[in-house]
Amino acid sequence: MQYEAIVIGVSSGGMNAMNILFSRLPKEFSIPIVLLQHIGPHSDNLWIKILNNKTNVVIKEADEKEKIEKGRVYVSPPNYHLLIEKNKTFSLSIDARVNYARPSIDVLFESAAEAYKSKLIGIILTGSNSDGTNGMKRIKECGGLTIAQDPETAESGYMPASAIAAVKVDHILSLQGISDLLIKIAKENNAPL
Amino acid sequence: MSEKTNSEDNPGITRDTIKEEKDGDKLRELLETLYQQYGYDFREYSEAHLQRRIRNVMILSGMQDMSEIQSKVLNDAGFVSKLLHNLSITVTEMFRDPGFYKSLRENVIPVLKTYPFIKIWHAGCSTGEEAYSMSILMQEEGLYDRTTIYATDFNQQVVNRAKEGIFSNALIKEYTANYQLFGGRASFSDYYTADQNNAIMNQSLKKNIVWANHNLVTDSVFAEVNLIVCRNVLIYFNKGLQNKVHDLFYNSLVSGGFLCLGSKESLQFTELHSKYSEADRKNRIYKKKY
Numbered sequence: 001m002q003y004e005a006i007v008i009g010v011s012s013g014g015m016n017a018m019n020i021l022f023s024r025l026p027k028e029f030s031i032p033i034v035l036l037q038h039i040g041p042h043s044d045n046l047w048i049k050i051l052n053n054k055t056n057v058v059i060k061e062a063d064e065k066e067k068i069e070k071g072r073v074y075v076s077p078p079n080y081h082l083l084i085e086k087n088k089t090f091s092l093s094i095d096a097r098v099n100y101a102r103p104s105i106d107v108l109f110e111s112a113a114e115a116y117k118s119k120l121i122g123i124i125l126t127g128s129n130s131d132g133t134n135g136m137k138r139i140k141e142c143g144g145l146t147i148a149q150d151p152e153t154a155e156s157g158y159m160p161a162s163a164i165a166a167v168k169v170d171h172i173l174s175l176q177g178i179s180d181l182l183i184k185i186a187k188e189n190n191a192p193l
Numbered sequence: 194m195s196e197k198t199n200s201e202d203n204p205g206i207t208r209d210t211i212k213e214e215k216d217g218d219k220l221r222e223l224l225e226t227l228y229q230q231y232g233y234d235f236r237e238y239s240e241a242h243l244q245r246r247i248r249n250v251m252i253l254s255g256m257q258d259m260s261e262i263q264s265k266v267l268n269d270a271g272f273v274s275k276l277l278h279n280l281s282i283t284v285t286e287m288f289r290d291p292g293f294y295k296s297l298r299e300n301v302i303p304v305l306k307t308y309p310f311i312k313i314w315h316a317g318c319s320t321g322e323e324a325y326s327m328s329i330l331m332q333e334e335g336l337y338d339r340t341t342i343y344a345t346d347f348n349q350q351v352v353n354r355a356k357e358g359i360f361s362n363a364l365i366k367e368y369t370a371n372y373q374l375f376g377g378r379a380s381f382s383d384y385y386t387a388d389q390n391n392a393i394m395n396q397s398l399k400k401n402i403v404w405a406n407h408n409l410v411t412d413s414v415f416a417e418v419n420l421i422v423c424r425n426v427l428i429y430f431n432k433g434l435q436n437k438v439h440d441l442f443y444n445s446l447v448s449g450g451f452l453c454l455g456s457k458e459s460l461q462f463t464e465l466h467s468k469y470s471e472a473d474r475k476n477r478i479y480k481k482k483y
Contacts, residue, residue: 063457063459064428064457064458064459065432065462077457080428080457083239083241083242083245084241085239085240085241086217086240086241091239091241091242091428091429092425092428092457093242093428093429094283094284094285094425094428094455095242095245095246095283095284096284107245110245111241111244111245114241114244115241
């Protein structure tokens with residue numbers, strides 16, 4: 001199976017989780033990742049810089065209409081919803097909050113599921129609300145691979161538990177387990193057929 | 194399509210994929226009907242956003258698929274107005290991005306002060322929050338009496354609401370915080386009268402606002418203005434339509450006039466990029482070159 005993109009939703013406890021996850025990914029990790037961290041409307045996304053210094057992969061804020069490229073990690077800008085178009089570019093919206101959140105994980109995941117169908121991996125990490133559950137459902141319906149952080153290993157287990165309760169996710173893993181799996185999948189992606 | 198490889202793990206996928214493709218066609222069919230029958234042109238909007246809004250309408254109306262919505266659109270004018278409302282309403286705030294208003298005061302107002310009359314266009318004003326913010330700024334700068342603010346939207350319903358200038362107290366609380374971050378010179382409560390639930394904006398703020406129905410997609414230049422504010426409207430359009438609207442803005446601005454976009458919007462990849470200079474890069478304020 002060739003996967004073309006990974007979407008990750010994370011809320012409270014996210015900084016630690018992302019540090020662990022991204023520090024384990026090799027520089028040559030080629031599947032594009034779109035990362036949605038719940039952040040306040042006035043955030044300056046400074047944490048991208050901090051995370052960039054600690055990881056091998058290149059992390060940047062997603063720009064309006066930007067084309068999604070291999071080997072990049074994109075982060076949602078504060079106070080906008082982030083959507084993926086069928087032509088694999090980003091759209092932004094200032095529509096009402098969804099699950100009290102803007103950016104909302106559901107909005108990203110649902111549009112990504114439409115855009116990538118079965119070639120998408122959806123991952124829900126630590127968080128204390130149920131945003132992302134509907135998105136995971138949609139990814140599953142469209143044939144994508146769904147992964148939830150094991151709630152027992154999450155700083156806040158509510159968000160992955162909510163997804164697990166609503167969707168028959170394909171994998172429930174620790175952060176280490178998730179990064180191992182992603183590295184394995186990326187290797188298979190690159191292997192000659 | 195090469196989706197087949199997955200059919201072993203997910204027996205339903207091939208069928209689902211076909212259904213998805215059909216949904217895409219049906220979306221285009223629906224947009225075509227809305228345009229041909231009612232004159233509203235969403236054909237060049239970003240699809241992901243439209244899909245989401247239309248699905249919301251379907252869920253609210255208990256509809257199962259796109260063909261149902263298509264026949265409803267053909268036969269039920271009441272439903273069409275509900276649909277239009279859902280497709281067009283954008284969420285806005287007074288003094289959204291306080292830093293932007295600060296920059297207006299520092300970088301744009303000094304230039305506007307040199308004109309005997311000032312014309313400002315809020316394109317896609319929605320429920321009017323930004324137009325009221327501008328009124329407040331111009332009053333505080335002592336420029337209001339020589340200013341005309343054109344606040345336009347293609348959705349008559351929201352223009353009517355904007356004109357009323359009534360906002361819930363919960364919203365006013367947010368706007369007050371924005372106003373304070375912007376560094377407003379008065380107390381925000383000076384600008385409205387509130388009862389238990391709502392606040393109504395002062396008549397003096399409305400005096401020089403001209404509310405009008407204007408469609409960025411299908412209508413043309415209607416005035417020559419000194420400042421255009423169109424923040425977070427173009428993000429809903431595709432590239433081609435964005436370029437068309439930028440032409441419209443360019444032709445509506447006086448030389449040396451200002452164009453203000455949303456904090457994540459940019460002229461950088463548009464055809465008109467070289468015809469503007471950056472008055473404030475961070476706050477996306479551009480100045481039309483002479």
